[in-house]
């Protein structure tokens with residue numbers, strides 16, 4: 001009996017991890033400045049706590065700017081080739097699906113080297129320490145960067161156990 005209650009409780013917790021959007025925050029990148037030149041996105045991100053399930057909305061003039069999601073190496077070097085993803089159209093919302101670092105830059109002309117680049121560090125959803133979102137004392141129940149697949153397969157495993 002106690003075991004099944006624990007099972008249900010842990011299943012519920014995993015569902016919370018898998019569907020945290022109820023408590024998600026949407027951040028408009030650059031606030032009223034949007035995604036544009038002459039803005040310090042490092043300063044903008046500093047002091048903000050980004051959690052799994054939160055979203056970033058980039059608002060920009062699609063004639064002048066785009067959004068590339070890139071890896072750290074390409075971010076550091078403003079390398080425009082081989083982005084993970086490319087977004088255009090002027091209004092791009094990206095969901096932060098997992099804990100870890102996200103890197104964005106504008107691939108137009110020299111905009112990246114002129115400062116149109118954003119690094120976001122996403123804390124575990126349940127992290128209660130906003131000042132150290134990437135600390136090593138993250139609760140063990142939090143999903144790891146590579147744990148997202150494990151979480152979703154865990155749901156189906158629990159589901160199978162409960163049904164079967």
Ligand SMILES: [Cu+2]
Pocket residue numbers: 037064065066106107108111116
């Ligand atoms: Cu640009």
